[in-house]
Amino acid sequence: MIGFRYIRARLSRPGFPSGSYTHPARKMSSQLKDQTLFKEQAFIGGKFVDAASGATFVVTNPATGDKIGSAAEMDVGDLQRAIDTAAAAFKTFRKTSGRARARMIRAWYDLTVANTEDLGRLITLENGKTLAEAKGEVTYAASFMEWFSEEAPRVYGDVIPASNGVNRAFTVKQPVGVCGIITPWNFPAAMITRKVAAAVAAGCTVVVKPDAETPYTALALAELARRAGIPDGVINIVTTSKNLQTVGKELCSSPKIKKISFTGSTNVGKLLMDQASSTLKKCSFELGGNSPFIVFDDVDLDLAVEAAVLSKFRGTGQTCVCANRFFVHAAVYDAFAAKLTAAVAKFRIGNGFDAGVTHGPLIHGRALAKVQDHVDDATAKGATVTIGGAPAAALGANFFEPTVVTGVTQDMKIASEETFGPIAALFKFTTEDEVVELANSVEVGLASYLMTNDVSRVWRIAEGLEFGMVGVNTGAISDAATPFGGVKYSGFGREGSKYGIEEYVTIKSVTIGNIGL
Known part of the structure; x- marks a missing residue:
């Protein structure tokens, strides 16, 4: 397993970079250019x-x-x-x-x-x-x-x-x-x-x-x-x-x-x-998601890894549109796993204010416990951790190493539960029909991702996926101009785009009679 390095928190200055930290007992607002933006009252x-x-x-x-x-x-x-x-x-x-x-x-x-x-x-x-x-x-x-x-x-x-x-x-x-x-x-x-x-x-x-x-x-x-x-x-x-x-x-x-x-x-x-x-x-x-990220064997693997990193590890894996299940074609599975592991090895975790840090903590201990549970469940059932897989306790209570897991199967928790943390779980597939069925096997349907250079396949897979959003050859799908929302147990309604304002209006019809000819 590739080793993992991270930047240790400055314990003497835990909130901010060197030279700018004020002890929490003092007014936090002094750390802002506009101190009046820090409010502790409701509005x-x-x-x-x-x-x-x-x-x-x-x-x-x-x-x-x-x-x-x-x-x-x-x-x-x-x-x-x-x-x-x-x-x-x-x-x-x-x-x-x-x-x-x-x-x-x-x-x-x-x-x-x-x-x-x-x-x-x-x-x-x-x-x-x-x-x-x-x-x-x-x-x-x-x-x-x-x-x-x-x-x-x-x-x-x-x-x-x-x-x-x-x-x-x-x-x-x-x-x-x-x-x-x-x-x-x-x-x-x-x-x-x-x-x-x-x-x-x-x-x-x-x-x-x-x-x-x-x-x-x-x-x-x-x-x-x-x-x-x-x-x-x-x-x-x-x-x-x-x-x-x-x-x-x-x-x-x-x-x-x-x-x-x-x-x-x-x-x-x-x-x-x-x-x-x-x-x-x-x-x-x-609502919740369990996003599939599908990698076919005709795609540029460097592009696929770049998109995977952007989708999976943004916010330390704590976004509703994070890729949760990576379905990788058997012909490129090992190569993709190796490249993704190498990319993750370049991450630096630590306090978000410190120079060089790429990924911060999980939000609280409950989030870390769930990530740990998913890793433990997967490895107990035969999966292999290629990098990460453990809390970074030296940094603090809420830090977990970004993780790549191979050999993941459908009987593991991560196949059906949203992790909401920094685990990339790699499944193997061989055919289009197989991967669409696997992708759709969960009860939620928010975001999904597809990596392929076959235009015909793009149409087939995008139409077959039971998700409200599909990203093709990209890991970034959020944009104010495009509708955001899901299907199935991921909810209903759309935010952003021209459709977003429709959620906040009602339609009234007015009929004027006896106009005459």
Whole structure:
């Protein structure tokens, strides 16, 4: 097995690069160019506020375990205040023109781009991804603001020829109302902007519940929205940790919330859908995945490995569109495994603020335990680890070595469970029919990847794959211009693209009778 090297964390300066670290007991905001972007209160009605109870919860750095700061522990009463505020704001905001909303969102975009460095530092601090990757996420997050600022004035209806000849009919699209937005920790900026920018562009108001692991990025974006002139009450941020279940249930069951948008696990999505059913809310869910990455024997293996690394190890394997199962044609299986192992050997894991680090920690101990379980299960059933395969305990409690496993079979957990960590599991196949059946054998269907130079095969496989997205000869499929979403147990609805704003509007038809001939 090839050895693995990594950069040790600076234990004397666990949060930041040399010369810039301040002990957690001091104000973290001093590490930002704009210190006012660090907020420890929730955001309701254009103001940063404490929980009514005064309760807070601690937020820690996954790379070091150090306390970053606190956040407001909001309860159902606090949430109701946010919902009422959003409902009141909707009465006015829904009447604004698309062009006016476009200018607001564009100003929000401009401020976000201008503060990329600070937002990136917040993401690295609370999420753990490298600073370069975090700043890349900010750019990606901002792209949804730019996109939906351009879509806001173009929510078109239709003129419909009536059947009887004397009536005239047309449709208008109107904002659905107050939207509940629930976002995960793995993209603390982009998962918010992809939803909120679309909702605001449509004329909706929102109540956002970010993940308790990563509240600060959401709160900083709210501050920038306030500066951009987005009216008070249009965007509200409710933070909670221990009250997650009761707050989530109220968000789904409140009759004042007309839509729920959620990104997270399939199991939680099922629970939220059940809770939302009592009020028949409009829902869009982006849920779990188990992405296949198919490598045929006619492809350039260097290109395939480059795409595999990008897809699998972005965010240390903690993205919903990460390749989870690598299906490699038997004719190139050994060569691909060797090249992928060599590529992974070049990684450097460590604190995301340290120079030279390519991959950061997992988000918490539970995530690491699952990765370890998948490796242990695979090796116990005959798989071989070619690199990695163990925690990098010298770096901290949440670090795990990027791993390549060969000889993986269908009876192993990784074949049916999403790992959400840095394991590339290599399966072997020989025919098109076989690999399509294997790829489709899971109950989820979010992203999939296909590497081949055969154009006819591209059409056959892409049409046969039961996934909402297919990447061909690339490991990067996320783009504000293209629809993002899945099928089967990966949920429904689409985000981004021209279709994304449709999730936040309703269609009203108007028929005018007795026009005459």
